[in-house]
Amino acid sequence: MHVLDNTQVERLEAEAVNSAKVRQPMYAARKKIFPKRTTGSFRRFKWLVMAITLGIYYLIPWLRWDRGPFAPDQAVLLDLANRRFYFFFIEIWPQEFYYVAGLLIMAGVGLFLITSTVGRAWCGYTCPQTVWVDLFLVVERAIEGDRNARMRLDAGPWTARKLALRVSKHAIWLVIGAATGGAWVFYFADAPTLVGELFTGTAAPVAYITVAVLTATTYTFGGLMREQVCTYMCPWPRIQAAMLDENSLTVTYNDWRGEPRSRHAKKVQAAGQSVGDCVDCNACVAVCPMGIDIRDGQQLECITCALCIDACDGVMDKLGRERGLISYATLSDYNANMMLATAGGSSSVNPSLVRTADGLFSDKVAHFHIRKIFRPRTYVYMGMWSLIGLGLLYSLLTRDRLEVNVLHDRNPQFVTLSDGSIRNGYTVKLLNMIPEPRTIVVTMQGLQGGEMSVVGDDVKAGRSFAIPVEPDRLKMLKVFVRQPADQIHGAAQTFTFRVEDKSSFEADEYTATFNAPETAR
Ligand code: SF4
Ligand code: SF4
DSSP, rough: OOOOOGSSSOOOOOOOSOSOOOOOOOOOOOOOOOOOOOSHHHHHHHHHHHHHHHHHHHHHOOBBBBOOTTTOSSSSSETTTEEEETTTTTTEEEGGTTHHHHHHHHHHHHHHHHHHHHHHHIIIIIIIHHHHHHHHHHHHHHHOOOOHHHHHHHHHHOOOOHHHHHHHHHHHHHHHOOOHHHHHHHHSSSHHHHHHHHHHHHHHHHHHHHHHHHHHHHHHIIIIHHIIIIIISSSSSHHGGGGGGGTEEEEEEOHHHHHHHOOOHHHHHHOOOOOSSSSOHHHHHHHHHOOOOOOGGOOOOOOOOHHHHHHHHHHHHTOOOOSSEEEEHHHHHHHHHHHHHOOOOOSSSOGGGGBBBTTSSSSTSSOGGGGGSHHHHHHHHHHHHHHHHHHHHHHHHOOOSEEEEEEOSSSSOOOTTTTOOOOEEEEEEEESSSSEEEEEEEEEEEEETTTEEEETTTOOSSSSEEEEEEEEEEEEEEEEEEEOOGGOOOSSEEEEEEEEEEEEEEEEEEEEEEEEEEGGG
16 A cells, blocks of 8 residues: 655645634524615515505404494404404305415415515515514614614613613514504404403403513514524525526626626726726625625525615616616526626636626626516416416305205114104204395205104294294204104115205205114015
8 A cells, every 4th residue: 555645645624613712602692783774666665565564464453344233344353252254255164264275375376486486575575574674673773873873872882862762662662562463463353342452451361462472572573583583483595495496586696797896996997907896885785684795695594675786776876887786687697697707617707708898788698587487387386376266266256155964863863753653863054154144944855754843943843944043153953854654665765954045045955864763664
């Protein structure tokens, strides 16, 4: 075996992450982020989305919807006590939970569709965590000032002013938290009644507990933890990576035109070196609510809120350069432009390769086109989403609001009466699923010579009877069916309970079995 000397052993560029001098803590302390206020089209869009989502959340429980005198008039209500879900003109019973499951599946497929086309738009614009953090930041900026003022205040000693500002901020955050928890419980009870009960101390304990828990979680997640919820607690950043491909839009730093970055472009150019559009001003970093630098490439933390796009566009406007140094871009376009800027990958980025002699972008530069995000995968998601939606809609429009269910008595299966006739007992459940009283006619079909009687009701025995059913209620009847011995044609005969609302022509049927002893024939 050939023996190497010391100088021939390759030295690797590595150093111990944990050493005697530096031991890494189990948990790194949070570094505070002070996002700077920004303006621009994405910020305006975010304001709009925030106003709409918060408006929907806080105002919906106060909308009224007239369902007549026998049902609540709250447009959206989860009536747990009566096991009903009211959504404007739709009323869902527990056995119709598949509508809710269908809506959840639609939401899931919709999320896949959105993520595969425009990346983490959910995270950046509509996720409650994002919306509430934005709201909490509005309060923080209004009280403590923008980034620099907040950083100074945070680093400064505790003075009466600092204490007053901090107390005010946290008090308003707590009020927002309480309003958030309060709005949530209004979805489960009549809002005007419950608000009065909450303030007079007469609401149910569970209402106070729910408000308290949601106040605490909103305050903690939105005010104190902020970006840490997205980075460490939410599974979505990990899952979404599987849904992105090279044609998904993501917020991208276009280093093919930005690098080499320099604060002293003129000096660098005078020295004969090429320089990109990035002036290394860090405006994009200062506005980022996640505290990252998009110039480091795609990162798990990036919620694609696009505020860095606004910040950088503002800088480009001031410099008289094209907007879009940071932009929504697809990986395929980015890669194509990088190949152009690096002469096929053979050199570092040379921005002059993507421009003409006039300083304009070369025709070879790939630009985003809307058709790129429509691809087989998005069509499959759209198809699934539409099919589920249409199926639910069809089912909703054609569903029965009158149902009958029947349970045959198990013990005894039948009784032989003194005249030799056979009697079977049934529990008949009539479901009136509209908020109006109805008179339901129950008729038996088949079972020759048979007749029904209702236990505890003075309905005359016969093959049909009418019975009132309260609005939005299930009525249970104990029904005996009797058949003379000479009419019995088997140990198990089938017949039908038919229920009908003569005024609306709605009907339902249930096929039941009539049992008799073998010897009765
Ligand atoms: S990098 Fe840009 S898009 Fe991503 S979170 Fe920060 S500001 Fe938002
Ligand atoms: S805002 Fe634009 S120019 Fe300024 S550092 Fe960020 S990418 Fe560069």
